[in-house]
Amino acid sequence: MPETSNIDLDKTIINTPIHDDAFELSDMEKINKIEHHFAKIMQILGLDLNDDSLCETPNRVAKMFVKEIFSGLNPNNNPEISLFENKYGYKRMLIEKDITLYSNCEHHFVPIIGKVHVAYIPGKQVIGLSKINRLVQYYAKRPQVQERLTIQISEALKEILQHDDVAVLIEADHLCVASRGINDTNSKTFTAEYSGQFENDIVRQEFLLHVQNK
Numbered sequence: 347m348p349e350t351s352n353i354d355l356d357k358t359i360i361n362t363p364i365h366d367d368a369f370e371l372s373d374m375e376k377i378n379k380i381e382h383h384f385a386k387i388m389q390i391l392g393l394d395l396n397d398d399s400l401c402e403t404p405n406r407v408a409k410m411f412v413k414e415i416f417s418g419l420n421p422n423n424n425p426e427i428s429l430f431e432n433k434y435g436y437k438r439m440l441i442e443k444d445i446t447l448y449s450n451c452e453h454h455f456v457p458i459i460g461k462v463h464v465a466y467i468p469g470k471q472v473i474g475l476s477k478i479n480r481l482v483q484y485y486a487k488r489p490q491v492q493e494r495l496t497i498q499i500s501e502a503l504k505e506i507l508q509h510d511d512v513a514v515l516i517e518a519d520h521l522c523v524a525s526r527g528i529n530d531t532n533s534k535t536f537t538a539e540y541s542g543q544f545e546n547d548i549v550r551q552e553f554l555l556h557v558q559n560k
């Protein structure tokens with residue numbers, strides 16, 4: 347049987363700024379309130395909420411915020427992490443490359459789209475592969491800045507694995523840079539966090555070589 351990590355993914359790490367009353371409302375109450383306010387925003391913009399294509403939009407947006415794109419704000423949605431004994435004695439780095447990233451920028455509430463590359467060097471335990479992707483998803487499904495997202499993934503993995511030999515590299519397009527404002531559709535943002543053995547140049551280069559190797 348795999349062991350399940352019981353680390354509190356929101357207590358131990360650089361946290362998203364969440365106010366004290368955040369957990370007083372149920373998901374349903376949040377959806378109802380957001381629906382009400384989003385309808386007001388649409389009305390102010392001049393949209394006709396009696397139109398058959400628009401009338402359900404406030405509810406759609408509210409459900410999408412609470413249940414989908416910002417579901418990582420609710421600690422009840424944190425992923426269960428399975429850990430297995432490293433019976434194989436695997437000692438080299440393991441790289442989970444090209445993890446799909448869909449997040450949203452907390453300054454403009456428009457998408458951040460990219461890839462996350464994660465590596466760790468196993469000790470006594472290995473982590474279920476898909477759990478790395480789930481961890482990325484959990485922190486991505488919040489309003490984010492890329493720097494915090496990078497640190498949250500790294501810190502959570504270190505807590506779960508109980509050691510520091512972890513690397514996280516994120517490459518992403520920010521639609522707030524591409525689709526508005528400066529309107530630059532070419533630039534990409536890279537962020538990285540290297541801990542433990544990954545602070546060593548040779549180890550880090552091995553990780554980067556695998557990531558760059560298409």
Ligand SMILES: Nc1nc2c(ncn2[C@@H]2O[C@H](COP(=O)(O)OP(=O)(O)OP(=O)(O)O)[C@@H](O)[C@H]2O)c(=O)[nH]1
Pocket residue numbers: 451452453490491492493520522523526527528
């Ligand atoms: N450091 C960081 N900045 C981000 C991230 N996502 C978006 N931003 C930036 O947040 C900044 C917000 O700057 P403001 O000047 O307050 O907002 P703004 O007037 O809309 O800025 P422009 O985007 O330049 O039009 C912008 O420069 C964005 O590019 C991120 O993940 N990390």
Ligand SMILES: [Zn+2]
Pocket residue numbers: 451452453454455456520522523
């Ligand atoms: Zn933005």
